[in-house]
Amino acid sequence: MPPPSEAAPRRPDRVRRFSRGERWVHRATAALMGLCVTSAACLYLPGLAELVGRRHLVVTVHVWSGLLLGAPFLLGLASRAFRADLRRLGRFGPQDRDWLRAALRPGRAGTRPAGKFNAGQKVYAGWLAGAALVMAATGALMWWTGLVPLAQRTAAVFVHDWLALAVAVVLAVHIGKGLADPEARRGLRTGSVHRAWAEREHPLWQPDRAGPYEG
Numbered sequence: 001m002p003p004p005s006e007a008a009p010r011r012p013d014r015v016r017r018f019s020r021g022e023r024w025v026h027r028a029t030a031a032l033m034g035l036c037v038t039s040a041a042c043l044y045l046p047g048l049a050e051l052v053g054r055r056h057l058v059v060t061v062h063v064w065s066g067l068l069l070g071a072p073f074l075l076g077l078a079s080r081a082f083r084a085d086l087r088r089l090g091r092f093g094p095q096d097r098d099w100l101r102a103a104l105r106p107g108r109a110g111t112r113p114a115g116k117f118n119a120g121q122k123v124y125a126g127w128l129a130g131a132a133l134v135m136a137a138t139g140a141l142m143w144w145t146g147l148v149p150l151a152q153r154t155a156a157v158f159v160h161d162w163l164a165l166a167v168a169v170v171l172a173v174h175i176g177k178g179l180a181d182p183e184a185r186r187g188l189r190t191g192s193v194h195r196a197w198a199e200r201e202h203p204l205w206q207p208d209r210a211g212p213y214e215g
Helices: 020-044 046-052 055-067 071-076 080-089 094-104 119-143 150-179 182-190 195-201
Strands: 014-016 192-194
Touching: 014 195, 020 046, 020 055, 020 071, 020 080, 020 150, 020 182, 046 055, 055 119, 080 119, 094 119, 119 150, 150 182, 182 192, 192 195
Parallel strands: none
Antiparallel strands: 014 192
């Protein structure tokens, strides 16, 4: 047995998961997305529209929250940690295919290997980014009516409305997943998570490793 002076140092119980800048990007994006969804509901649901009133103000809030939705992302690009996590989210490897197969067959035994982000989180991030771009484009056609003929504006309204409903459903699932995992929420709130949680949920993630970004 090695003497105490030569024993390996004890690893801390908590590991850093998100930087302060990343947490700011998430909170600002969530707030703007919440304004978009809430104002849209007030515009399209008669009961809410009658309760809230002031339609012009609601429309203004909806338009500006949509226009500003990409601002936190663009500002976040100044953060090295944020850019590193974007690379992780954009990298889909064999372990992600294994994770999806295990997730789609819950009745069968199988592991769910994951780096810092699992395959579900990567799919969600990619889908939401694409949906936000389509929503912004169709919303612009609806707001600036002189850009395209009436037929194209009508198509834009159809796509915008139905995609908004899909976004609301996906966001509800995302929030539900977060509510079911207190440690994941703590990571977004404080920036760190318990090591045991990280090793269980993201076994391929190496938070102590310096150098090239993994996972």
